[in-house]
Amino acid sequence: MRDLDFDHKAEQGKAKKAALGTDIDLSTFPSDPVHHDYVDDLTVISEEDRKRMLLAGVDVSETERSGTYVQKDSSVLHSHSKQEGLEVIPIKQALEQYDWVYDYYWKLVQVDTDKYTARAQLDLHDGYVIRALPGSKVIYPVQACLYIDKENLSQNVHNLIIAEEGSELHVITGCATSGHLRRGLHVGISEFYVKKDAKLSFTMIHNWAEEMMVRPRSVGRVEEGGLFLNNYICMKPVKSLQMYPTTHLVGKGAVARFYSLLVGSPGSTMDVGGRIFLKEPDTRAEIVARTISNGGEIIARGDLIGEVAGVKAHLECKGLILNGGSIHAIPELRGMVDGVEMSHEAAVGKIAQEEILYLMSRGLTEDEATATIVRGFLSVDIPGLPSQLKAEIDRAVEESDKDMM
């Protein structure tokens, strides 16, 4: 049951360049589907693929996971929920089977935003719908993996993440490419719904390849008393990454926190932002970014918009330039009325020699001292994040400093 209206709108957006980021010639990235068989047992996935997935936080053994979705190229490899009150469904299947999906599909992201959103409608491969039913607490994270194996493929996915009223849901999503892949495009639409008094944490780890182009488009909506934690980690090389996830706090007391850790390697361009609209009293927003340029180019944007009195918002953007490259921090605050409390701090610098020497006087070599400081710089305490996800983030940080040093 395809909605022709979306197709029609998408056609109109097909040629539209994105507001930010290098324009991509989509004709060089075909969307032709690549078939892979569905597997019931995740352990049949090849050792190599498994390792790549694990680096992105997706563990095929499903230890301490409450559900799994794995998509390779355009095909769903696996999708299931281990817990009652939790649904994990491929989006194409969901669109065919459930009318309620249309209450969410393209309701936050506009299908004609740009050529990438248009492609995600016109050439949709698949994607996941993850939903925690009202009141259900999904303590172990649900894991989702979007994996690209086919050279030059444009992988087009659309995801819906819904935390129903009073529920708690943690999702870790890893996007990765197979070891041999060099070039490809990932277009990912994500729409987040955090309903009244629900709690959603969404942790995304990206492990791309050197010639990968990445264009996620995501928007969230948080209702009264809801909490949305959005963590983004990208520490591996990527040719071009541009995204500006946006969240609307539409209910009293709603909270959103965005944390991102970025490492820009040589040849990588990352333009990553976060935008939060505070539309109701007592809403809170926080955006924290830690960026390291290791020779790449990073633009770290942040935009907080306080529309009513009694909101609080803070933006923190810290950058370290380690081995050349550049970091451009663009923090923006917009207070629209009296009575908003908004602040930001941004800093771009280098590692202080004094800190390196201090650690050296405790016996570390200069390289070890530098690595320790970098690891500390990237270690951000994220309140409310389950320990499994904290461990995944720590692991990504560990991996990245092996590469950096």
Add this chain to the structure above:
Amino acid sequence: MLVVEDLRVELGGKEILTHIDLEINSGENHILFGPNGSGKTSLLMTIMGYPQFNVTGGKVIFKGVDITNKPVNERAEMGIGMSYQRPPTIHGLKTRQMVQICAKNGVDVEGLAGKVNFTDFLERDVNDGFSGGEIKRSELLQLMAQNPDLMLFDEPESGVDLENIPLVGQTISKLLQRDIEVDPERSRREVREGRTKMGLIITHTGFILDYVTADKGQVLYNGVLSCKSNPHEILKCIAELGYEECVRCAI
């Protein structure tokens, strides 16, 4: 043994230490006095190997090895350690992790921290928002884990509240093997002679001398070591006559 021979040091192109000679034998503890800005911290930092302190003449020899040009970490590995007065904050590095770094091979972090009342700070970032006294206890905790042979203390009692001064003093005394407990096996003299740890302590107030015995005192005045004597005597002299008197002693 530490031997500093005719050491001359520049900082930012300006000579700050002139012809320093200093010898600390195995098991000895020395006290370093001197007015503000006389170069005490610079001397410690030079012995530790901080590169901004440019050695323009003389040598630093430790355990028979000329370490004048060795980097900080190699000196640390050879057994030199320092308790800083104002160490930098390291964001994202927990004090617990720092203690583990100091110890290298596994350590009972809780047990050590308990000795300096620092258990509550182990999950805090190193030096982040620590008060003066907390910094000193954190530094001592790190030194305990590191357990170096030569310990350089930069004003270990400054900023420490009265209640914690005995704790700081006794900890330093233990670190320097000066905390003599009754040992049925060995006489006090044997224990004393068996000491190997060396100390060089900067103090303004001399409070530390109530807890830590010392073999020698020295006064650093305008970049020159001007006096070698019993530390209590020096302290008394400074208290009565001020550092001006040291000018007369500086030859």
